[in-house]
Amino acid sequence: MRINDPFMKLSDKDVLNAREAARYLSLTLQTFYRYIWRGNIAGPKIGGRYRFKKSLLDQWLGKKPVGEGISGRNKIVGKISSILRDTILAQVILDAGGIKVTAVITRDGLDALGLNVGDTATALIKATEVMII
Numbered sequence: 001m002r003i004n005d006p007f008m009k010l011s012d013k014d015v016l017n018a019r020e021a022a023r024y025l026s027l028t029l030q031t032f033y034r035y036i037w038r039g040n041i042a043g044p045k046i047g048g049r050y051r052f053k054k055s056l057l058d059q060w061l062g063k064k065p066v067g068e069g070i071s072g073r074n075k076i077v078g079k080i081s082s083i084l085r086d087t088i089l090a091q092v093i094l095d096a097g098g099i100k101v102t103a104v105i106t107r108d109g110l111d112a113l114g115l116n117v118g119d120t121a122t123a124l125i126k127a128t129e130v131m132i133i
Contacts, residue, residue, distance in 0.1 A: 014054050018043075021052040025061065074125040076101055080117050085110070094123050101125075 016024060022032035036043040036050065041060060043050045078096030090110040094101040101123045115121060 016052045016054060016057070018050045018052070021050075021057060024054070024057060076123045076125065077120065078123070080115055080119050080121055083110070083115065083117055092121075094121055096123070 018032060018036075019029055022029045025032065027035070032041070035041045041052075042056065043052070045051070076094065076096045076099070078094040078099070078101065080092060081095040081100070082091075082093040084091040085107060088107055089104055090107050092103045092105060092110065092115065094103070103123060113121075
């Protein structure tokens with residue numbers, strides 16, 4: 001890989017082949033290729049095969065990035081340093097530059113978000129009061 005390869009830091013789930021991208025966009029493969037050939041969807045080739053970043057496909061669909069459009073102002077971005085799973089709940093610890101934020105969420109919520117240790121995530125803090133003692 002080249003050092004400045006735009007796909008270098010992405011995980012396997014962030015980069016799709018043409019068939020996966022067509023399914024992600026709910027298009028037939030033939031229609032998807034037609035969009036590529038017309039220039040409606042950027043189709044870079046890596047190793048002679050089309051590859052697509054999910055974030056660019058989301059932009060094409062008009063989706064906003066996660067967290068954009070949320071009215072909460074107390075957002076903390078960091079990396080997931082630990083996940084403890086139980087049957088119903090999960091404890092997620094977010095490391096934001098040395099500041100640790102712990103959230104307890106449902107196991108279904110964790111699975112739906114597809115979070116793993118090392119992923120970047122945003123903690124949205126919404127509370128009516130904060131106590132410091």
